[in-house]
Every structure is written in structure tokens, then in C-alpha cells.
Amino acid sequence: MDLRKTEEKIFKGIMICSTCCILAILLIILITILVKGLPAMRWSMITQVPKGGFYLGREGGILNAILGSLVLAGGATLMTCMISLPIVLYLNVYVRKRTWITQITRFSLDVLWGIPSIVYGAFGFTLMLYLGLRASLLGGLIAMCFLILPIMSRAMDEVVKMMPAELLEASYALGATQFETALKVVARQALPGILTAVLIAFGRGIGDAASVIFTAGFTDHIPTSLFRPVATLPLAIFFQLGTPFPEVQERAYASALILTAIIFIVCIVSRLLTRRFTRNVIR
Amino acid sequence: MSFKPHIRVENLNVYYGKEQALKNITVNIPDRKITAIIGPSGCGKSTLLKSFNRLLDPVDHVRISGRVFVDQEDIYDSKVDVTRIRKKMGLLSQRPYPLPMSIYDNVAYGPRLHGIRNKKTLNEIVERNLKISSIWNEVKDRLNTPASRLSIGQQQRLCLARGLAVEPEIILGDEPTSALDPKSSQRIEQRFIELKSEYTIVLVTHILRQAKRLADYVLFMYLGELVEHGSAEEIFSNPKQEMTKEYIGGTFS
Ligand SMILES: Nc1ncnc2c1ncn2[C@@H]1O[C@H](COP(=O)(O)OP(=O)(O)OP(=O)(O)O)[C@@H](O)[C@H]1O
Ligand SMILES: [Mg+2]
Numbered sequence: 001m002d003l004r005k006t007e008e009k010i011f012k013g014i015m016i017c018s019t020c021c022i023l024a025i026l027l028i029i030l031i032t033i034l035v036k037g038l039p040a041m042r043w044s045m046i047t048q049v050p051k052g053g054f055y056l057g058r059e060g061g062i063l064n065a066i067l068g069s070l071v072l073a074g075g076a077t078l079m080t081c082m083i084s085l086p087i088v089l090y091l092n093v094y095v096r097k098r099t100w101i102t103q104i105t106r107f108s109l110d111v112l113w114g115i116p117s118i119v120y121g122a123f124g125f126t127l128m129l130y131l132g133l134r135a136s137l138l139g140g141l142i143a144m145c146f147l148i149l150p151i152m153s154r155a156m157d158e159v160v161k162m163m164p165a166e167l168l169e170a171s172y173a174l175g176a177t178q179f180e181t182a183l184k185v186v187a188r189q190a191l192p193g194i195l196t197a198v199l200i201a202f203g204r205g206i207g208d209a210a211s212v213i214f215t216a217g218f219t220d221h222i223p224t225s226l227f228r229p230v231a232t233l234p235l236a237i238f239f240q241l242g243t244p245f246p247e248v249q250e251r252a253y254a255s256a257l258i259l260t261a262i263i264f265i266v267c268i269v270s271r272l273l274t275r276r277f278t279r280n281v282i283r
Numbered sequence: 284m285s286f287k288p289h290i291r292v293e294n295l296n297v298y299y300g301k302e303q304a305l306k307n308i309t310v311n312i313p314d315r316k317i318t319a320i321i322g323p324s325g326c327g328k329s330t331l332l333k334s335f336n337r338l339l340d341p342v343d344h345v346r347i348s349g350r351v352f353v354d355q356e357d358i359y360d361s362k363v364d365v366t367r368i369r370k371k372m373g374l375l376s377q378r379p380y381p382l383p384m385s386i387y388d389n390v391a392y393g394p395r396l397h398g399i400r401n402k403k404t405l406n407e408i409v410e411r412n413l414k415i416s417s418i419w420n421e422v423k424d425r426l427n428t429p430a431s432r433l434s435i436g437q438q439q440r441l442c443l444a445r446g447l448a449v450e451p452e453i454i455l456g457d458e459p460t461s462a463l464d465p466k467s468s469q470r471i472e473q474r475f476i477e478l479k480s481e482y483t484i485v486l487v488t489h490i491l492r493q494a495k496r497l498a499d500y501v502l503f504m505y506l507g508e509l510v511e512h513g514s515a516e517e518i519f520s521n522p523k524q525e526m527t528k529e530y531i532g533g534t535f536s
Binding site: 166172174175185 | 333367373378380382384385393396430431442445449
């Protein structure tokens with residue numbers, strides 16, 4: 001057989017292997033949490049807050065952490081959107097040219113992306129001390145914002161950057177201002193990518209423990225105030241795994257299952273939503 | 284040939300970084316005539332066209348010197364309102380780019396920006412301009428479907444309608460028929476001839492025969508320089524420059 005065919009075969013093999021690896025990893029994780037978590041799964045897990053002695057194996061659930069995580073990650077995602085969108089539109093519609101502003105901003109975002117989340121937690125904590133805040137929903141929101149801001153901005157930036165210049169020109173040529181173009185053309189054309197960026201950021205936020213451990217604290221109550229501590233799923237998992245009781249450890253896996261299910265549902269719902277908004281996108 | 288100029292270009296130089304794309308261009312574009320810009324690929328035709336409605340502003344590392352007057356107004360003056368200048372011109376780009384919205388919204392986009400909100404007025408504007416661009420019959424039953432689903436030729440005509448809907452004075456076409464089949468391009472050409480009584484039209488074209496069919500006035504460019512300009516008759520039957528002769532004779536392209 002000639003060399004080029006072999007080459008083709010080898011590369012195809014490598015690609016298929018890599019793809020299989022990803023699927024296998026996902027599958028193994030899913031199976032682990034399913035096998036270990038399902039036995040401990042019951043309604044009370046998602047409908048009740050922890051009763052006294054929950055971490056010793058008594059009754060209760062993790063409604064506090066479910067609601068806490070949703071409020072925290074949802075809120076942080078929303079807040080981050082309000083910062084990311086202007087950044088991205090500024091870089092790609094207003095400046096657009098490669099100037100030192102765009103280069104420095106992109107570079108900073110890349111660096112921020114690589115910083116471990118515990119550092120954001122520590123930084124957030126310092127900031128809170130300075131502001132006189134205690135561990136609270138607000139503190140958690142701030143720290144998580146720091147964490148997901150570079151992720152969301154950079155992911156959005158990459159899609160908006162791909163926008164053909166001619167599309168902007170078409171809008172300008174009709175007498176649109178940059179603001180009108182950003183809002184009516186760019187945001188629309190890039191919507192699928194923007195939503196993906198939002199999703200990635202949300203997923204990262206809801207799954208992160210280190211940024212909220214000092215800043216949001218933990219509580220057995222459902223979140224009611226910005227200034228009270230709030231529970232989160234990753235920390236709930238952490239605390240339950242840390243107990244010496246097997247039945248409580250099983251609940252940790254059940255909690256992980258719930259976290260995965262939340263991410264799953266959010267992904268599917270947003271995919272369905274995107275499909276409705278993308279019919280107008282120019283390819 | 285003496286005429287009333289609509290656009291006046293004076294000593295226009297355009298640089299992309301270090302490369303000079305337009306070299307000291309000075310020319311008048313006649314009012315309510317069809318002006319064709321011809322010349323080999325890369326000679327700066329699109330650049331010249333874009334300089335007329337300041338679409339060069341957002342380009343990377345671009346430097347512009349010289350002046351362009353539209354209706355006696357220096358459009359590169361720092362006090363000028365760019366959107367008002369652009370509203371005066373409808374642009375047909377080399378490749379049609381419909382906006383990411385429905386057919387109806389594409390045409391209504393410009394008028395809405397400029398403050399027309401009345402549903403009935405908008406309907407009229409959309410219908411009239413789609414008819415002028417001879418695409419009305421093909422799309423009248425699916426005005427609310429995405430413009431991206433139209434064929435390239437239909438998109439080209441939609442873009443013409445979209446440009447006309449802001450009631451410009453000038454139509455700038457960058458090879459507006461390059462993506463079209465012979466029949467559609469014939470239709471568009473026909474439109475241009477009809478539109479010329481009301482609009483100043485500037486067309487970039489690679490097709491010499493098209494320039495001959497349409498143009499009243501011709502600009503021949505080569506490597507960023509304006510080699511020769513004059514009435515179509517002069518340029519096509521009796522060019523003064525050797526280079527123009529060769530290009531028109533087809534010795535080089
Ligand atoms: N955005 C840009 N950045 C850098 N150089 C550019 C840019 N646009 C055009 N140029 C250069 O400027 C010169 C003129 O380009 P222009 O697009 O005006 O040519 P053209 O006459 O329209 O060519 P064609 O007939 O192929 O469309 C070319 O050498 C081109 O490489
Ligand atoms: Mg061109």
C-alpha cells in the first residue's frame with residue numbers, strides 16, 4: 001500500500017482515538033456518579049434542607065445548595081454578561097483595529113483565564129474584608145464574577161471577531177451608528193456564539209468550589225439575602241465526601257449527580273432556545 | 284466634457300500601513316450619470332469607492348490624506364456627521380451581505396434607523412424598493428423569512444433594494460453583478476439605466492463590455508493611480524494614454 005494512504009489511515013486512527021477518549025472519560029464519570037449516587041437519590045434530597053445531623057447520616061436534603069448554586073451561578077453569569085458584552089462589542093465594533101488597547105485587553109483576559117480559582121477566592125475575600133463584608137451571597141457573586149469574566153469575554157470575543165467586516169460595512173453604509181450596528185447586527189449574528197460563551201461561563205461558575213469557599217461560606221438554609229452566607233453544590237459535595245460515614249459519602253455522589261443534571265438541563269434548554277434565534281444568521 | 288460634479292476628489296492618498304493604495308487622485312464624478320471605474324485587479328477601485336462614504340475609517344492601519352467633497356461638503360472634515368454622509372449613498376458590495384434578519388427587516392432597516400416607525404409607510408417603502416430592484420415577485424410571499432435563505436443573485440437585488448430604501452442620492456456599486464447569472468445582471472443593468480435619471484451612480488466593474496453598455500463617464504486606474512478619466516466615448520474610442528489603450532484593447536488585464 002502506498003505511503004500516503006497509510007498516513008491518512010494513521011491520522012484518522014489518532015483522531016478517532018482522541019474522540020473516543022473524551023467520550024470514555026465523560027462516560028466513566030457519569031457511570032461512577034450514577035452507580036454510587038443513585039442508591040442515595042431520593043426526593044428528600046432535592047426538596048429538603050439538611051436537618052440536624054444531616055452530615056452524620058440523618059434525614060434531610062441539599063435544597064439549600066441547589067438553590068444556592070443556581071442563584072449564585074445564575075446571578076454571577078448575568079452580572080458578568082453585563083460586563084463582558086460591552087467589552088467585546090467595544091473591542092470588535094468600536095475599536096476593531098488591532099491597537100494596543102485591544103492587544104492589552106486580550107492579553108490580560110488570557111492571563112486572568114489561567115489564574116486558579118482559589119486565587120479569585122482569596123482575592124475576593126480580601127476585597128470583602130476591605131469592604132467590611134462577611135461571607136455572603138454578595139461576596140460569592142463578586143468572586144465568581146472575577147472567575148468567569150475572562151472566560152465569558154474571551155469566548156465571546158473569539159466569535160464576534162469572526163464577524164465579516166462587510167457585514168458591519170453594510171450596516172454602516174445604511175447610516176447606522178456603531179451602537180445601532182452592535183445591537184441590531186453584531187449581537188444578532190453572533191448570538192449563537194454569545195450564548196455558548198454564557199453557557200461555558202455558567203458551567204464553570206456553578207461547578208467551582210474554590211472561589212466560593214471563603215467568599216460565600218456555607219449554610220443549611222436556603223438563600224434569602226445578599227448579605228447572608230449561601231450554600232453551593234460543590235461545597236456540599238466536598239463536605240459530604242469528607243465525612244467518615246459511607247451513607248453520607250453516597251449522598252455526595254447523589255449531589256454530584258444533581259449538579260451534572262442541572263448543567264445538562266441548562267445546556268439542552270439553551271440549545272433549543274438558540275435554535276429559535278439563529279434562523280436569521282448569515283453564513 | 285463639462286458637467287456638474289456630485290463628488291469631487293482632491294489629492295486623495297490612501298495608505299494601508301506602508302502600502303499606498305491610492306496615489307494622489309483628483310477627479311470629479313458627474314451628477315446623475317453612470318460613472319464606471321475600471322482597471323486591473325488590486326489597482327484600488329474598491330478603495331476609491333469606499334473612500335466616498337468613509338467606509339475606510341474602520342480599516343486597520345489606514346491613513347487618508349486629501350479631500351473628498353460630496354455636494355460641496357468636505358466629508359473628511361472632523362465636524363462632519365458620518366452617518367448623514369453614508370445615508371446619502373447606497374452601497375452594493377462586491378459580495379452581497381444581507382443583514383441577519385428577515386427580508387422585510389433588511390429593507391426596513393435603514394428607514395427605521397432614520398426614524399420611520401409607521402407600519403404603513405414602512406410597508407410601502409419595502410414594497411416599492413423591492414419592486415424597483417425587480418425581486419418583489421420572488422419574495423412577496425415570504426417577506427418574513429430570513430434573508431440568508433435567498434440565492435446569491437436574489438441577495439444582490441435585495442441589497443440594492445435595501446440601499447435604495449434610505450433614499451440616497453448616490454449609488455455605489457462594487458462589481459454589483461459579479462455574482463449574478465447573465466439574466467439577473469441584465470436586469471440589474473437595466474435598473475441602473477432607469478435609476479440614472481434620479482441618482483448619481485458609480486460602478487466598479489471588471490467587465491469592459493458592461494462599462495461600455497452603461498457608462499457615461501469612465502475612470503481608468505492602474506496600481507493606485509488614476510491614469511485617465513473622461514467621457515465613455517473618449518476613453519473607449521480615443522484613449523490618450525498608451526496604458527488605457529492596451530487595457531481596453533485587451534493586451535493586459
Ligand atoms: N484592508 C486592507 N488592508 C491592507 N491592504 C489592503 C486592504 N484592502 C485593500 N488592500 C490593498 O490595497 C490595494 C487596492 O485594493 P482594492 O481592494 O481597492 O483593489 P481593487 O481594485 O478593488 O481590486 P479587485 O478588482 O480585485 O477588487 C491592493 O493592493 C490591496 O492588497
Ligand atoms: Mg475590489
